[in-house]
Amino acid sequence: MKHKAIIFSSFSLLPLIFSPCFSFASSDVLLRGSSLSVEKHDSDTLSSPDKTFTCGFYGLGGNAYWFSIWFANSSDRTVIWTANRDKPANGRGSKVTLRGTGALAVTDADGSVVWEAHTTSTDACSLELLNSGNLVLRGPHRRKLWQSFHHPTDTLLPTQLLTKKNKLVSYLKGGEFHSGYFNLYFDHDNVLRLMYDGPDISSLYWPNPHFNVSTNGRTNDNSSRVAVLDETGHFQSSDRFQFNASDRGLRIKRRLTLDHDGNLRLYSLDDQSGLWIVTWQALPAQCIVHGICGRNGICVHTPEPRCTCPPGYEMQEPSDWHEGCKPKFNFTCSKPRDVEFLALPNTDYYGFNAVKNNNASFNFCRQTCLDSCSCLGFIYVESQRWCWTKSSLFNGYQVPSFPGTLHLKLPISIVASLEPIHNGSAPECSAARDQLLVDTSYGTIGKRVRWAYLYGFASAFGAVEILIFFSGWWILFRKRDVHCIVEDGYAAITSQFRRFNYDELKRATRNFKVEIGRGASGLVYKGVLADRRVVAVKRLGDVYHEEEVFWAEVRTIGKINHMNLMRTWGFCCEGKHKLLVYEYVENRSxxxxxxxxxxxxxxxxxxxxxxxxxxxxxxxxxxxxxxxxxxxxxxxxxxxxxxxxxxxxxxxxxxxxxxxxxxxxxxxxxxxxxxxxxxxxxxxxxxxxxxxxxxxxxxxxxxxxxxxxxxxxxxxxxxxxxxxxxxxxxxxxxxxxxxxxxxxxxxxxxxxxxxxxxxxxxxxxxxxxxxxxxxxxxxxxxxxxxxxxxxxxxx
Structure with a gap:
């Protein structure tokens, strides 16, 4: 490296030799007094000894650069740590320097400090990047004075501890390094949580905020707050939360990342393609994440999540859903006769319940909202007679799983004009709007909601076309004998599984020698995998010879993760052989x-x-x-x-x-x-x-x-x-x-x-x-x- 290769005169070398800082020389160690230049960001870098990680200036186009660590062998050079994430350095004249005072600093073109590693010692001797991906500032006798593992950004690497002193913060959006709105951290009650911390509100969304700590399978009966991902892909937290990568085993490069969409995912690197594969994720349904559609916005499960504005509202900022939606009207304390309610089935806004009643009639709930100027609508679950009036509309979502209906409070003039408004909806919003179902049971009737029937017919017609297309696609690919697995479908359906081959499971079970159970679904055998994990292998019966039945089982299991449900590590599907691989449970049934x-x-x-x-x-x-x-x-x-x-x-x-x-x-x-x-x-x-x-x-x-x-x-x-x-x-x-x-x-x-x-x-x-x-x-x-x-x- 040009700037790191420091040439000492015989006189300047003597103090270093007799200094406690002196150690082996290496081109991948930044010594005291040396720097990395942004102009030579392609060559002025540090590498880990095994060449897995690289550290240096990282640009995303334009004139902005970040001092970062990235995976050298991934196809997109995936960044796992950034020093100056919210203050990018200039593309000219910027550098990172291990100063003579022992301070590590990133300076801009004008010499101003945009980031500095804070240490209590001024004895720093060298900066090096370890095989673990940890950037370490060493002092005399190779003592660690500072390390990047103590200051994570959005990613946790194997052996890196998450403690009460640090947290993961997502990037703002894909392709940029600025701090986003989602945090993974230990709460004051010692429970590991995900939180949306936006400009308007903060809202917890994982684990399920409707349940208490124990119901979520966690415990706060401990004084420690620490979590770690080990090198085999096993994650364990002091609040009793744990999970395994679907490809659990050694010698696989992994990262646990809080993505910009608010979901926590574990990734494994495919060495051949350089692509990342999701091997676990915290939330199977993206609409569970709070804040992704902003104030007043609604996340619609289609099944891919889409943001939309409710009737009578429009996007605040067309390019950014985090800004949410704004009303097209001025909401004043109108007389009841000037207000109408529009019913949106299976729709809810989490939190901000002004009134909650667990045994209320619909009319009581409606009247309560009418009597309050601050009420923007109410949720009513008819089967349980549950009523919530809403003072604010945050964290909206519409999914078939929610049994209630949102009754949105709107001026009657807005309701009357909904038909022309929806006919003229913006192209980027139309797909999501078609999914936002509107019920007229308690609200507008006749011409006011003809648009709902029109869009309902259009959606149904489109669904039929999609069904015909995919039916033809399926028939075509069956003829090509994809039989049990189409690669794209496999990646989507089995993101929490590893696919085993039949010979591998045959060896693990010693040719299915030790039977440990049997039932209507098939026989179960004990086995030991190559990585020494003891497993239970279920050989599915004739009922699963139909591919549709087998895939129904796989899809079900792929969505499920709970400490009181038997963990599944993978499956096999080769011709007539269909097997599922479970954890082995010691004490039988x-x-x-x-x-x-x-x-x-x-x-x-x-x-x-x-x-x-x-x-x-x-x-x-x-x-x-x-x-x-x-x-x-x-x-x-x-x-x-x-x-x-x-x-x-x-x-x-x-x-x-x-x-x-x-x-x-x-x-x-x-x-x-x-x-x-x-x-x-x-x-x-x-x-x-x-x-x-x-x-x-x-x-x-x-x-x-x-x-x-x-x-x-x-x-x-x-x-x-x-x-x-x-x-x-x-x-x-x-x-x-x-x-x-x-x-x-x-x-x-x-x-x-x-x-x-x-x-x-x-x-x-x-x-x-x-x-x-x-x-x-x-x-x-x-x-x-x-x-x-x-x-x-x-x-």
């Missing part, structure tokens, strides 16, 4: 412990009931679409070495829209004794079938015996009746007659009285209510989680 073998103590039983409820609540309420397990039973609840439950076989699940009242299955799924009445009555199947099965399982956890045995013989063998029916009838009789539950007679006698009476009572009550024949009377899984958490600490 619940039934092996509950109905035989050693007795499970009460504390473990309660934890199993709570953890199972959390896993089902995640499937039912946190996924973008409802996921029905369809076969909840002790055999599908696996226990790890600490007896933490992990629900298995959710790949048999049914994905459906949350308004899918007409959902039908082609055949009955599940196990006799755990099946809800809907199956026999041929009624539409909803998540309440899982609630019913959970109720049976909970009662079996308390009783310690099979209640799900399909029949039992009564005296004289004259009649047969389900044992569960007898049990529930007796429980309801006691309850209706005001008798004591008689908990002592109901709890597993093998516990010898060592249990929490209050917890047992709550579990029995939950079990009975879950088994209501009328599914509408059964509780939801998230309400069950809350009930159990209230008694979690009971002795």
């Amino acid at each position: 619940l039934d092996k412990h509950l109905f035989c073998g050693d007795v499970i103590e009460w504390r473990e039983r309660f934890r199993i009931a709570l953890g199972t409820a959390k896993g089902l609540a995640y499937l039912h309420h946190e996924c973008l679409e409802w996921v029905i397990h369809c076969d909840v039973k002790p055999e599908n609840i696996l226990l790890d070495k600490t007896f933490e439950p992990k629900i298995a076989d959710f790949g048999l699940a049914k994905l459906l829209q949350r308004d899918g009242a007409n959902t039908q299955f082609s055949c009955v799924r599940g196990t006799k004794g755990y099946l809800a009445p809907e199956w026999a009555l041929n009624l539409p199947i909803t998540v309440k079938v899982d609630v019913y099965s959970y109720g049976v399982t909970v009662l079996e956890i308390v009783r310690g015996i099979r209640l799900s045995n399909w029949v039992m013989e009564k005296a004289g063998n004259e009649e047969q009746e389900a044992e569960l029916t007898v049990f529930i009838r007796e429980m309801k009789r006691r309850y209706q007659c005001g008798e004591d539950w008689g908990i002592e007679d109901l709890v597993d006698e093998r516990l010898k009285g060592q249990y929490s009476r209050k917890q047992a009572g709550v579990l029995l009550e939950i079990g009975v209510t879950c088994l209501e024949e009328d599914r509408n009377k059964r509780p939801t899984m998230d309400s069950i989680v809350n009930q159990l958490l209230e008694v979690d600490d009971e002795p």
Whole structure:
């Protein structure tokens, strides 16, 4: 390097030789008094010894340059750290210098300092870039005085710690290095969170802000705040959050980046192509991210996220959605007769609830908003009679999973003029506007909303054309024998998986020698991968020979990540061979412990009931679409070495829209004794079938015996009746007659009285209510989680 190669005279070299700073000389070490020049940014660089990383001035075109570290072998030279991210240096005369005073500084053309590494020592000797990607300022005896790992920007590298003293901050938008609006950090309660910190508001959006710490599978019962990604692709945080890369293993270059769209993603580098592959991401649905469409904006899941303005609003800044939308009217405290409400189904704005009522009529909710000058609209969920009035419209989203309707408060003159406004919508907004469905049940009628029908017809016609196109595409590619995998589809669907080949799994299982389980979906074998991970390999049965059925399972699993759901590491699809690779769970399934073998103590039983409820609540309420397990039973609840439950076989699940009242299955799924009445009555199947099965399982956890045995013989063998029916009838009789539950007679006698009476009572009550024949009377899984958490600490 021209500027780094410092030539010393014999006299100038002597002080350095006898200085504690003296060490080996290298062209990839910036010594004290040396500099890197922006004019020679292509050659004036530092490289890590293994040539993975490069450090120097990085330009994006124009006259702006940043002192950065980037991956040398990625196709786009991906930047992972930037010193002067908010103050770019001039393309002429700028340089980074390790000064004689020991300070590391980036100076602009006029000599002004645009960035400086702050250290308490003035003894800095050299600057070097390590194989880990860490830029280190060393002092005497190679002591670290400063390092870039302590000051991350938007990316965390393997072995780099995220602590309470630092955080990740996204870039403002793709292709620029300025600080953006999204942060990953440890909150004051020691929980790792994602937050939108915009110009108007700050709003937490991950983990799910609707749930408490425990329901989200986290803990704040610790004083440490530290998280790290190791070299195998395993991430672990002190709040108990963890995940694995889908291609977990050594010798893969990775980065964990908070992207400019607010999603946290783990990337792996393909050495051959130089491209990055997403191997994990925090949020499967981008519209969950807060702030991406700005004030008043709505994120529409189409399924790719699109920003749009609600009727009566327009973009504040056409080139930047972060600026949101502005009203086309002056909102004054109008008389009720001058105001109209426009209904937008499946639409919500998170936060800013002026009034919240959990048992309100629609008219009450509407009148409350009319009476308040600050109310901009209200959300009403008819099925639960929930009402929220909104004082501000932030974090808007429209997804099929939200069961409520936004009733937008607008001047009647605006509502009347909506048709010509929408017919003249801007081209860049039209695609998203077509997706913003408008309901007229409680609002405008007749000519005022003819545009909704017009656009609805246009959307339907376009959807038919797209369907025909992709049907032809599918037929064409089947003939080319892509059979199980089209590369683009694979990349999109299986971003959280690694694809194994059949021979690899055959070796791992020693030719499928050790069978550890079997069920309706196939046989399960124990295996050991090349990286020494112990796994469970499920060989899927004949039902999965149809590609559509197999891909339905893969799509389901690819969207799911929760500590109480069995983790999936990959799959295999080669001809007739279709397999799924799961984590190996040491303590087998619940039934092996509950109905035989050693007795499970009460504390473990309660934890199993709570953890199972959390896993089902995640499937039912946190996924973008409802996921029905369809076969909840002790055999599908696996226990790890600490007896933490992990629900298995959710790949048999049914994905459906949350308004899918007409959902039908082609055949009955599940196990006799755990099946809800809907199956026999041929009624539409909803998540309440899982609630019913959970109720049976909970009662079996308390009783310690099979209640799900399909029949039992009564005296004289004259009649047969389900044992569960007898049990529930007796429980309801006691309850209706005001008798004591008689908990002592109901709890597993093998516990010898060592249990929490209050917890047992709550579990029995939950079990009975879950088994209501009328599914509408059964509780939801998230309400069950809350009930159990209230008694979690009971002795």
